[in-house]
Amino acid sequence: MTSTFVHDAEAIDPMTLLDRETRDRLADRIIADHPGILPGTAQRIIGQTVAFVATSGRAPGQGLSPSRLVDIGWHTFILHTVDYALFCARVAGGFVHHVPTGTTEETPGEAAAVLARTVSAIGAAGFTVDTELWLGAASCTQCHEGCTDSPAT
DSSP states (O other): OOOEEOSSTTOBOGGGGSOHHHHHHHHHHHHHHOTTSOHHHHHHHHHHHHHHHHHHHHSTTSOOOOOHHHHHHHHHHHHSHHHHHHHIIIIISSOOOOEEOSOOOOOHHHHHHHHHHHHHHHHHTTBOEEHHHHGGGTTOOSOTTOEESOOOO
């Protein structure tokens, strides 16, 4: 069962931001690259990835960062460059760059604060939030490279 945190009854299901063919292609890639991830979870990862990217692009410089599982989705989406660039232009208001911070050391409190800020921003942007993919991963907010959303420009 998926846990969701919704700011209001009008929250947008982020899965509606991508066509089924693209969602399935990305989910299939996640499953192929990460054999322990089941199909339903891969679909949920894609949904939260597009919510993260859309939120990051609409208000850059917030210091948002993906959870471990959402980061898998982000890396997968970026590798599908045409789909990713079109999505960013159409939904995020411009290309959302993957920016390694150069730091991989965080305390658990810092990691939890970044995830809480990200979850709050996604909910405030009007998207449903699958808390199991975000808050269940509080010990790891970034990929091994320390990636975040686009810097403020």
